[in-house]
Amino acid sequence: MPTPQAHGIDEDEWFRLLSLVAEQSLASGSPAGKPVVPTVDEIQDLYAQIYA
Numbered sequence: 001m002p003t004p005q006a007h008g009i010d011e012d013e014w015f016r017l018l019s020l021v022a023e024q025s026l027a028s029g030s031p032a033g034k035p036v037v038p039t040v041d042e043i044q045d046l047y048a049q050i051y052a
Contacts, residue, residue: 015048
């Protein structure tokens with residue numbers, strides 16, 4: 001599966017925006033329908049892991 005890096009997304013930009021993306025993910029309400037609702041930190045960690 002292609003990663004954000006493989007799509008040419010700048011690493012510094014990716015990590016700079018992680019907290020914003022994580023906050024917006026939670027605010028969207030989408031995680032609320034899951035059996036376990038992740039925290040902002042957990043979402044950031046997941047996005048950090050998928051970069052490379």
